[in-house]
Amino acid sequence: MSRKILIVDDEEVIRKFLRIHLTKLGYEVKEAADGEQAIKQLGGDDFDLLICDILMPKKDGWEVIKEVKSDPKTKDIPVIVLTAKNEDTDMFRGYDMGANYYMTKPFTKAQLLYGLKLMLKETPEEIRV
């Protein structure tokens, strides 16, 4: 059974290329354009990984992380923060709130995949690069 990943980002183009990459790698990909949608999707489905932007309308990434990590049902889902906020303080804040991996934009496919396999605890053999 393929693993299910939720991508949360208000930038359509970013969602698009993430989806293309990850689908090719055999993951099941779901998308959300803002924090509210993300929470809704998390409630209705079981995910193996959450890739979350920070600056978004309605509900930002910080709040999404907070809710995910405070809900016993979702708190074990690994969270990758994928954000344009590239200052150290933001990174520390992210880890403090319970994010499992912090990745700043812009990024390459290799960087993304490194984070992914780390979070999903997959061996290199399982990943087709």
Added chain:
Amino acid sequence: MLRWTAIIVTSYLMLFGKGRVMDLHLSYTLIIIYLLSNVLLTFFPKAWFSNLKLFYPLVLFDTAIVSFGMYLSEKMTTDFYIVFFLIIIFASVSRNFKLLMVIGGITALLYGGLLYSWGLLTKEEGSSYTLRIPFIFIMTAFYGYIVQTLTREKRQELTISEDKYRGLFENANEGIILLRNHQLQIVDVNREVEKATGYIKGELIQKEVFDLFPPEEMEKARDYFKEVAEKGEARTDSLSFKKKDGVSTEVDLSTKKIDLGEESFYQMIFRDLTDQRKLEKKIRQSKRNLEAIFDGIRDQLSIQAPDYQILRVNRAVIERYQTTFEKLINQKCYEAYFQRSQPCEKCPISITIETKQPATSIMKSSENNTTMQVFSYPILDEKGNLLSAIEYVKDITEEQRLQEQLIQSEKLAGIGILASGVAHEINNPLSGIIGMAEIALEEEDPTKNESYLRDILNCAQRISEIVKGLRSYSRAAKKEELCLVDLNEVLEETLKMVRLVAQKTPVEVIKRFQPIEKIEANTGEIQQVFTNLITNAFQAMDGKGGELVLSTRPLEDSIEVQVSDHGMGIPQKFLNRIFDPFFTTKKPGEGTGLGLNIVYRIVTKHEGTIDVESREQIGTTFTIKFPIRRAES
């Protein structure tokens, strides 16, 4: 009235008396004199009667005439006139009414005894002689009563007068000493003297006046009394008394020679100058203090008369113009300082002279490139008339330079914040470009590449837009000189840039721009004002969202710009502090507390005004008015 009766009785006696008058002419003359004297008396003022010098001769005169009349009428045949004369003498001389009654009684008895011994009482006219005895007694009582009444009244008047002057003497605020001319011995002193010298009256009486002066002033005191003796009076304020406790008291002393009856006296009147001297000392000290303050202030201070004449200057002025006090004094300020023929333009002194109100203006000197803030303040008299004006010149060149620097550094800080905002904004499309390009490279089906490339192009265009906006913003920030600025345009551009930073706050921006004139301003600075206000507005609505209303409208001689948000508002207690430098309610690291202070400085620099209205949880509105300076045609 009494005299009239006496005249009638005497006249009757003289004219129809028993013995008849031998010399009728003499009688008539006497009666006429008597009558005339009485008529004359009625014209005398009442006060004259209380004068003893006049009253006693009058009584004597009356008595003489009456007695003489009696003598004439009885032609020495009677002794009655002698008795009558005696009665009058008794009454006049006697001061004691009871004694007079006793004397009257004895006289009457003696007279009765005499008549009896002469055998007159037993003759046929005995009864008429007998009547004389009680008559004598009654007359004595009658005259005695009159004299007594008169003297008592007199004495009462004297007592009242004495009390009156004693009161004046004792209660006078001045010390009064009465000296006997001979040896200048003290005869009387009032209470004030006791107070001023510390001696009691008893200790002073009989003393020589020189005992009152300290030994070192003896010479001066003797000269002074010599002068009084020569001129009759003299005044001095350089003498002092030695008090009983040895302390000297300065006095303002005047002495006058007066004659009281036979003897002449010196009347010394003096005022204790201790308090006055203390006050004078205080005034002198306070003058010295003021002078020290005046000279100690390192800014230029000068006092000018309403005709611009320099009355006083402090040391800073002397040093600044490298001149002397004498050269400046009484010169017109514009002549002395600026070699002008009339007051300078924008001179605040002119305003103060005209309005009697404080005034200030900023004056630039092209000569040494300095900027001065000149304050003027009116000095008024009690009635509110302008006496002079204080001019306070403060060199604000350095202050202005620092302010410029502060604005500049805040501008740089702003650009820094913007840069990080921009970098962040660019990172999103940049991620898109990288991601899409990688996909395109991997894609085996070239037909799909078109869509990827379009995405890449879109992202690149977005980045291009951001960079363009940033360039125009930084270009404006660099400009220092004044130029004609369209506030609507600046607002629009600023909004765009601020949105980049505060991109994700769900704010609806409402623009109500009316066509407005361009104003002369520094574009970069105006942009700074709007940046700070709009950024604040976004921050105020952070998380909660709302409307941001930007509006401009032309007023009569200014342009109004409003930045209005529906944010958290500013607590009432902070409203009057928000423009203070370093005042902030933000967390450390989030705000410097300089934003609104910079806004205030820039607006004031452009001679505009800024007002704030705010209600907590409802929102805040900043209203700025920039004056329009139309070229005069």
